[in-house]
Amino acid sequence: MSAPSLVPAGASPHAIRLACRSGAFAGLTSGIAAGYVQGNIVILPRDWADDFLRFCQRNPKPCPLIAVGDPGDPAFEELGLDLDIRTDLPAYRIYDHGKLVAEVPDIIAHWRKDFVAFVIGCSYSFEEALGAAGLGIRHVECGSIVPMYRTNLACRPAGRLSGKMVVSMRPFTPAHAIRAIEITSCFAAVHGAPVHLGAPEAIGIADLSAPAFGDPVPLRPGEIPVFWACGYTPQTVIEHAAPPLAITHAPGRLLVTDLLNARLGAT
Structure with missing residues (x-):
């Protein structure tokens, strides 16, 4: 990808998502949007979503769920203003029967009405x-x-x-x-x-x-x-289980949300 890998210092989560959406930002999200939650994503067909939800519930250390979308709905109003899970990450990976087949800047062309998106907490x-x-x-x-x-x-x-x-x-x-x-x-x-x-x-x-x-x-x-x-x-689990189609974030390129990190820490 040839898109710039930097965003302006102090850019809001919404501005970062819009930069991803326009193709202006395709870089690593580590160290940007200080104070805000970032999430790993997994997108699966609906007939695989129940298994994945139970997998996350049984394995909360590696798969701490932050949000689960409705089938076919790319919006996550609880996570951010005007958030579109199809466009608002710097890069996505597409798996065909467990095999990585593409890394793309958005998944508009791949989106299906039966897709369920999961957002998982990040370190x-x-x-x-x-x-x-x-x-x-x-x-x-x-x-x-x-x-x-x-x-x-x-x-x-x-x-x-x-x-x-x-x-x-x-x-x-x-x-x-x-x-x-x-x-x-x-x-x-x-x-x-x-x-x-x-x-x-x-x-x-x-x-x-x-x-x-x-x-x-x-x-x-x-x-x-x-x-x-x-x-x-989850990416390695998807590789092993080999669902017909799955989409994840690209390594180091996560979803930046409007949630504050302070809300996730317990004192």
Whole structure:
């Protein structure tokens, strides 16, 4: 994609969505729209939607549901002014029987009356709280996508959907890792506390320098990897279950909503 990857500093969520809609913005959404909730999306035919809803309910750590659309309706009034799920993300991925077949700037041409859209919480919400506490977020510092890894941690199956959890990783010193656990424990609506720290091989990760998705980030002396359940889990579940058609967000390019992150944190 050749569209610009930046939006004006301080742009509102609505302005960012309009920039996506017009094609003016196709970049990463990490670090933009400070204070506002961003969401992963999954769109499935109605006859797969019940299975996916139950999968999310049974696996709230990797799949914390924020909203579910009505069949055929691309609007989410509860998430944002004039929001259109078909156009308002920087990029989408299309899966045909579990195979990634395209990455596109909008899904107008692919939309169907039986589609049900799901919006799932994202760790970008708790990253704001980590940053406010003085904890550096390495992939933000590097201007890259958070590293994500396949694991051996099984999700609870639901109907035709099953698979292993995907995790995202952020490196911290042990003292900062403890603080990160304390902070993210208050954000159950967006993955909550980590699922693992240190010893990546214990959860089936052989090489931190080779994430399955996203970009590798350096671990500095004295740091340990800290792993959170990741909203990329549904993509791997879709690959495994192979529904006839499915649509998700492209990695690092999420839906920016009008919801405030502060509403998702519990004190």
